[in-house]
Amino acid sequence: MKQEILVPRVNTNDNEVELVHWYVEDKQFVEVGQEIADVESSKAVMSIESEASGYIVTSAKVGDSIRVGAPLATIYTELAELEADLNGDRVVESSPSVGEPIFESVVNNGAVSTELDLADIRKPERDLVTTTAKPSFGFTRFSPSAKEYLKQHNLDASQFEGMGLVSVEAIEQILGKKSKPITPANGDRSNTVITTTPTNNNLRSEKVSKAKQIEINLLSAGQAGGINSFLTVQFNSAAIRQTLVETGSLNGQILPLILFEFSRLLEEYPVFNAYYEAGRIYYYDRIDIGLAMDLGKGLKVPILRNSNLLSPVEIQDKVTNYATQYLDNRLDPVDLIGGTVTVTDLSNEGILHFQPLLNQNQAIILGIGGDSSIEGYPLTLTVVFDHRLSAGREVASFLNELKKRLLSYALSNLPETQKLAKTKNVQCSKCLIDLHSLYQKYGSEALMQLHINEQGETDYICHVCLGGF
Secondary structure: OEEEEEOOOOOOOOOEEEEEEEOOOOOOEEOOOOEEEEEEOOOOEEEEEOOOOEEEEEOOOOOOEEEOOOEEEEEEOOHHHHHHHHOOOOOOOOOOOOOOOOOOEEOOOOOEEOOOOHHHHOOOHHHOOOOOOOOOOOOEEEOHHHHHHHHHOOOOHHHHOOOEEEOHHHHHHHOOOOOOOOOOOOOHHHHOOOOOOOOOOOOOOOOOOHHHHHHHHHHHHHHOOOOEEEEEEEEEOHHHHHHHHHOOOHHHOOHHHHHHHHHHHHOOOHHHOEEEEOOEEEEOOOOOEEEOEOOOOOOEOOEEOOHHHOOHHHHHHHHHHHHHHHHOOOOOHHHHOOOOEEEEEOHHHOOOOOOOOOOOOOOEEEEEEEOOOOOOOEEEEEEEEEOOOOOHHHHHHHHHHHHHHHHOOOHHHOOHHHHHHHHOOOEOOOOOOEHHHHHHHHHHHOOEEEEEOOOOOEEEEEHHHHHOO
């Protein structure tokens, strides 16, 4: 007995994925739930688990683009049956005969069906009757956000049976609540394939990854037809960082603070949280910051939803969680779509000045640069903006206000009463551990939180005591 593992639909807009890694080899025994491969869509890398126990035979190699619903591997209960199929002793039932045509039809949920009878294929075209095919997946798996969506809207999960991996976006499209937008970036032009002639056939070449190609398309769309310009402000950040370290705030990280002030300031500049199309300006009704992230597994842009409503600590927690999910290949595609504005940070790479590229359907992108090797740890804030929506004067005002807000966190700018409290030897009021010892013991996880005690005085409590012993 054998069972095929089909390529799941990672998100509704992708009809194929790229195989980026195999964790197993042919004829290896695998268990149910064991990771066997990683595939990459335009949004994320997803680990594929075995749906049965048995001996595996792979159907593709690393680098292949595989259509959604196509076989990725086959699991055999008996090794002898696997060997028989490999040796050609009998025909593999799931494989079509050589030379027989295969016709594909797309059903309502986007799945591909290839199960038309050969007799029907050979009928005259006028005699064919269009029928609705069943989904071609042998399993259904809901993302965490999709499960919550079903619960909130009291939906029957059985109506999505056989759809593979189901996201919130997939649910909304199936229910007709969300349609794919038609814009100059994804309209007719997206179906046009331009073939170019290599300039030098003697050079080594390799195919661009699927995620990189999508990135190219989105960034190209962001530049197409736009009138993009940029402005930069620069200031020393050492005093701000000193405040964060001495108060034990945000593990000394300045990025959550920048995101906090940036998102709040966007409320006062709605034209920066919008986009231009066909002579009109479309304003977003929420601020969802996309944070560009590349930790060695390709560029991803997870979204901080309603970021203007989050505290600096909440922003830090979300960024940390996204970084962990990124490294574990657990980013949900739903978390990578719908950004209204983008932020990219190269300050930890020693890059002081750079000009990021504007994304599709966005008015601005904020680039953060910095160089710790220069005295004062200078920081730059660069806003690339679409001149069709705003002018340099507005952007200059925005940047100077953002700079002013950030510099207000420097110890030298704090009120005198706060300054004394923040520069004294900070220690936990519960266990009496000091900040230096806390960092030595817990490293980047160390946190000393400022609070007001029962006597109305400024006090501190470490993250251990805060969470309970």
